[in-house]
Every structure is written in C-alpha cells, then in structure tokens.
Amino acid sequence: MAPRTDEKRARNEAVVRALLRRQRRTFTAEAGIRLRNTPAPLYQALVLAVLLSARIKADIAVAAARALFDAGMRTPKSMAEASWQQRVDALGKGGYRRYDERTATMLGTGAELVLERYAGDLRRLRDEPDPKKALMDTPGIGPTGADIFLRAVQGVWPEFAPYIDGKALDGARRLGLPASPPKLGGLAGDREVSRLADGLVHAALDGSLADDVLATAGAG
Template structure:
C-alpha cells in the first residue's frame, strides 16, 4: 500500500509506502520508554513491576522524559520490586521522584506507589504474572492505585512482546500518531508493517509521533526520500 507524503505531518504527495514510514519511524526511535528507563523487559516479576511503575508515572500530565527520569531514579534507589517499594519510606519515594524531576506530583505519586506495591504483594505475591492469570487482566490492572485506563494501555502496550495474547496492542495515543503519519488507523494493518518482534517498538514510536510533531515531520521527510 502506498502512502502519499510530504515532510508535513498529515499532508500527502506521492512517494513513500506505509512500510517506509514505519521503518523511518523505527530508525529514529530505537528505544522504547521502558528501555530508556533501564528496563530489560522479560516475563519475570521485577521487570514487569518496573514497567508498571513507569506506566503510573507516564499516566500523569507531565513530560514523558521527566517520567522516564523519575522511573530511573526510583530504580537506582533500589525500588525495583513491590517489596522494595513497599519497604521504602514515603519520603524516600518522594526524594527519588524529586531527583528525577517529578516534583509536581511527587507526594501523591509516592503514596500511590506505596499502596500499589502493598496491593500487589497481598493479592499476587508481588508477581504480575499472577495478575495475567485473572479472567480480565486489564480490568484487574485498574485496581492498582495510579493505574487508570491510560496507565493500563501504557502497560499492555509495553508488555505485549512478552504477553503475546495482547499483540497487536495499539492504543488510542498510538493511533493518534498513526494518523499524524498518514498510516492506517487499524492495529492489524499497522502490525503488518513490521516484523512481529518490532510491534512494541512501533507502538511506542507512534506515541512519540503523536506527542512530537517535529519528529513526525522528520519521519515523513525521510520516508519520502527513501
């Protein structure tokens, strides 16, 4: 399928295929938000929990770079598991969030992270793989303090590579990015543009494109020149 594109997001001329646009996007967004936060995502308890923490932080109306920096600060302070997060004091969590620049929401978020860790320990033994076994895991995510519909989308968008029953998970924000790039606003059609292993990175890149118009313009220019 051919996408007609100029270097202007949302405007079209002849030239680039959808595949070329997707590849140009991946070439410019080599690391997901999770990777930027230092998370090596696997289907094991610690990285799954760290991905959930990042989803909580990204859910707030704050710059994504600040959320990523705050996640790294929490992890660098040793709060990489529900047990470590619950055992940390409220002030220790506030201090780590502040170090990452997450100051506007630090006190409220510290409370949510503490309560969320305690819930995970009580209900799932700190292991999100047990949440995966729930009849409706997405609904179960909404019980976790700090995780609303947006946070659940962020988490499932990231973990679809290790929880393949959710792939392709292209949420509303990612679809906004697809529209900006002139790509199909269909998860199935979008997932067909890249190898299966690249779907999480494509979804993440589409979110970047939704939030960053200059990036989208750069992607379309590069795809048209390819």
C-alpha cells in the same frame, strides 16, 4: 496486488522505518528495564506506567523511574518497604517534582496491592478475566496507564499483541498509516511492535517529530 496497493504499502513501510530510526528504544528500555516475563521487570513496567500516566513529559517520567530503580526500589517488596520520603526523594532526583508527594503515596499503596493480590508476581494478572480492568485497581493506573503497561509487555505477553492503543492510533493517523492494530503490527513485525507503538505515541504528541518522519520517508 495492484500497483497502487504496492505503492501504498511501500510508502507505509518507509514511514515505519523512519519512525523506528527515531524511536530507537521503547520507553521501558529507556528507563533501564530489561523486560522479561519475570516478576521484577514486569513490576518495573507497572511503575513506569504509573509515572507516564501523569501530565508530565515522558522523558521526565522515564528519568524518575530510573531514579527509583537506582535507589533500589525495583520490586513491590522493596517499594513497599521504602519510606514515603525515600520515594519522594527519588522522584525528585528524577525531576518528577510536580506530582512527587501524591505519586510516592500511590506507589507505596500500589506495591502493597501487588504483594497482597498477586504475591508480588504480576504474571498472575494474566489469569484475571479482564487483565486491563484488574490493572486499573492499582493506584495511579487508569485506562491510559493500563494501555501503557499492556503496550509495554506485549512482547512477553503475546496474547495482547499487537497492542496499539488509542493514543498510538492517533499517531498512526497523523503519519497517514493504517489505524488498524493488525496492519500496523504487520508493518513492524512481532519483535518491533512495542517500539513502533511508543513511536506512534511520540508522533501523536509531537507534530514536529511526525513532520520529520514523513520528510525522511519522502512521504510528506
């Protein structure tokens, strides 16, 4: 390997390390989701994807997800059985007030869809011919929401890894990292690729964070 290539890789590794120090946990972990390939946490990741899809700050979406889960709405059955007002109240407690009424309706309808189509078990989604397209049948989940969900679950659904979506690639470009999912996955390692992807999204959305990461890495 040429010295110039060695220097570039060392620079990229330093940037990734600095970014991962800033992004200590994934969005799912911040929402209190212990992600495993089992029905409840997979459904919780879907709920979080719905909340993160709105034009609202990520920390508010995460807080709203935690409030829903704390109120007992951790499965499609419990979400569907909760009243619309209970969902609105939980969203409001999490600070998700701008879209609370519409989102409460979407979460109820989406829970019913998961129950009817997948018997409450999103592992069955993996059998769909196009899982991303199937995800977008869920109310509140468009292309962005589907990306958020698949970005989150790639650690337990390895066939999707490394899943670095368009917004994360924008962050990679801002940090001068290769805009290539396989190359980024190689820099992070299998266990950290979800956290790296979330960090790259943060870098895409927050220029000051990106600048701090570059300064820390000595790559500004």
